[in-house]
Structures are given as structure tokens and as C-alpha cells.
Amino acid sequence: MLHEFSYLAPRERKDLLQLLKKHSSQARLLAGGTDLLCEIRLGTDRPEVLIDVKNIAEFRGIAFSEQDGLAVGAAVTCVELMEHPVVRKRFPLLAHAAGQIGSAQLRNRATIGGNLCTASPCADLGCSSLVLGARVELVSARGTRVIPMKDFFTGVKATQLKDDEAVQRVFYPVVAAGAKWGMEKLKRIKGHDLAVVSVAIARTTQWLRVGIGSCAPTPVVAADLPPNASVKAVTEAALKAIDPIDDVRASREFRLAMVQEFIAKLLPALS
Structure with a gap:
């Protein structure tokens, strides 16, 4: 039986x-x-x-400019994200990651803000957002602050979000033309399931980043490696960034092995 609670649905940000x-x-x-x-x-x-924040305009919508990059409202659903033409064209890794979340029913309800604020170590959008250098906009009656995604997660299901704050938008910088990406997600079953291990890689002419999920208390990133880094160098950087555990889904040793396997599979395809 549900306990009693009050349900409020403001329509203005100031009221929220x-x-x-x-x-x-x-x-x-x-x-x-x-x-x-x-x-x-x-x-x-x-x-x-x-x-309920769904009716607040500032939490809705997707906007893009060549100068400022992509801005995604926290209440944007995974389906809206994965089907948006600009996201699909300019941020295909993000669109792909959104399509990996849950089932079709869940993707029609689940939001980018919720996926990130839940701060699960296996959050699909957390892994890809770290690789893309995302920043999170936090708002409260005290003001607004924007922090790098890599600093947002602080532990298992823990973030920098204060009790009186809300995530309003997530910002993604423009990805250089010619950037390449890849993502692998190991699941126990076909279809929708939590990641046993996930690895996302993005490479531009300036940098290479590897995001890893389900291998540490939070999603992690080995950031700004040389774009021509070898499989060995990338693997070493990734293994230094993670600290997987044994749980009901996989052992520590298996997760370490799968991270190495995914990097060896993904990286040559991005050259």
C-alpha cells in the first residue's frame, strides 16, 4: 500500500x-x-x-546552436532524445544510448534528468554523457550553477544535487565534424536489461575518451587521451579508472575482462 503524500504540479519555474x-x-x-x-x-x-516538473517549459525541449551546442531539458524523454533529428545527426552516441534504456514503454516515460539523477553505476546516459563532455545545470531559489558531468556523480546513487535543487538542463558541447564513436553494452538477456558492463568511446582529431558503466560506484570516464592512442594505452587508462565489484550479475574478474574485450573491439573500428 502506498503511503500518503501530496502531489503538486507547478507550471512556472519560480513556483517550483x-x-x-x-x-x-x-x-x-x-x-x-x-x-x-x-x-x-x-x-x-x-x-x-x-x-511534477513535466509541465514547466524550462525543463522541456531540445535546442541546438553551433556556438552553444546542445541543450536538453531534464524532462525530455528517452524517445524524444533518440528520435530528435539534430541529436541523431550531430550526437549519434547520445541517441544510441537513449535507445538502450529499458523497453519501449520505459523509454516513452523515462527522462534524461531522471536517468542521470538516479546515478546508477550502470546508467546508459551517464556513460555516454561523460564521453561527450556534458555539463549539468542545477537551479534553486538560491540561483543557478553549472557543473561538469564528471563532477556530478559522487557515489552509488549519489550526486552533487542539493535538497532544494533541480536539474533543469544538460548541455553538450559541439562535437567536431568527423568524430567517430562506438558503444557496447553487455546484458544478461536480449532486449531490455541493466548493463553488466558498458563501454562508450568517442574519438575526434583532438582527443579520445572512454566511458565505462557498471564497473565503479559511478559511471566513469578516462578522458582526453591522445586521439591516436593504442588499444593497449586506452585499455590501461580505462582499467585505472574503474573498480568493479562482484554481484549477482557478474564477478569483478569478468567485468575487467569484458572492458578489455569491448575496447579491443571498438577502438579499431574508429580508426
């Missing part, structure tokens, strides 16, 4: 920020609710207030 200031740690933000509502049903999270 005042509600967050008032209710702080007793409130949870609701967008897609694919994780949050499960936790409430299980009783592992018992907020007094749910604040």
Missing part, C-alpha cells in the same frame, strides 16, 4: 523553486517516475511531497 525551498528534503521531483514510483511502492523512499 519556492516549493523546493519550502519542502527541501521531504520532496521528490517527478518526471517519468520509472524509478521513483517503484521505490515509493516498495517503501524504500517515502517522500511527503511529489513535485
Whole structure:
């Protein structure tokens, strides 16, 4: 049985920020609710207030410019992200990662903000966003701050987000023409499932980055390696960045082996 809570659905950002200031740690933000509502049903999270952000304009929409790059509202769904023509053309790794999340039903509800704020070590959008050098815009009644994605995650299901803050947008810098990318995700079953191990690689003429999921307390990135780095060098950098554990899905040794396997598979295809 669900516990009692208040449901609020502000339509203006200023109203949301005042509600967050008032209710702080007793409130949870609701967008897609694919994780949050499960936790409430299980009783592992018992907020007094749910604040729905789906109707707030600043949390919706996708915008792009050659100067500022891509800006994605936190309440944009995975389907909206993966089907957006600019995202598909200019940020194909991001579109691909959005398409890896859950089932079709979940992708129609799950949002980029929710996927990142859940801060699961296996978050598909976390891994790809790190590779793309994303930044997160946090808003509160106190003001706005923008932090690099690599600093946003602080631990297992933990972020820099304060109780009175909300993620409003995620920013992605313009990716240079000719950039190449690849992503591999190992799942226990075909179709939708959490990643046992995931590896995303992006290479431009200036840098090479490797993002890894399910191999540390947070998604991690081995960033700004030389663009011509060898498989050996990239593998060494990746292994230094991760610290996988044994769990019901895989052993530490298996995860380490799969990271090496995926890098050896992906990197030659990007040359």
C-alpha cells in the first residue's frame, strides 16, 4: 500500500523553486517516475511531497546552436532524445544510448534528468554523457550553477544535487565534424536489461575518451587521451579508472575482462 503524500504540479519555474525551498528534503521531483514510483511502492523512499516538473517549459525541449551546442531539458524523454533529428545527426552516441534504456514503454516515460539523477553505476546516459563532455545545470531559489558531468556523480546513487535543487538542463558541447564513436553494452538477456558492463568511446582529431558503466560506484570516464592512442594505452587508462565489484550479475574478474574485450573491439573500428 502506498503511503500518503501530496502531489503538486507547478507550471512556472519560480513556483517550483519556492516549493523546493519550502519542502527541501521531504520532496521528490517527478518526471517519468520509472524509478521513483517503484521505490515509493516498495517503501524504500517515502517522500511527503511529489513535485511534477513535466509541465514547466524550462525543463522541456531540445535546442541546438553551433556556438552553444546542445541543450536538453531534464524532462525530455528517452524517445524524444533518440528520435530528435539534430541529436541523431550531430550526437549519434547520445541517441544510441537513449535507445538502450529499458523497453519501449520505459523509454516513452523515462527522462534524461531522471536517468542521470538516479546515478546508477550502470546508467546508459551517464556513460555516454561523460564521453561527450556534458555539463549539468542545477537551479534553486538560491540561483543557478553549472557543473561538469564528471563532477556530478559522487557515489552509488549519489550526486552533487542539493535538497532544494533541480536539474533543469544538460548541455553538450559541439562535437567536431568527423568524430567517430562506438558503444557496447553487455546484458544478461536480449532486449531490455541493466548493463553488466558498458563501454562508450568517442574519438575526434583532438582527443579520445572512454566511458565505462557498471564497473565503479559511478559511471566513469578516462578522458582526453591522445586521439591516436593504442588499444593497449586506452585499455590501461580505462582499467585505472574503474573498480568493479562482484554481484549477482557478474564477478569483478569478468567485468575487467569484458572492458578489455569491448575496447579491443571498438577502438579499431574508429580508426
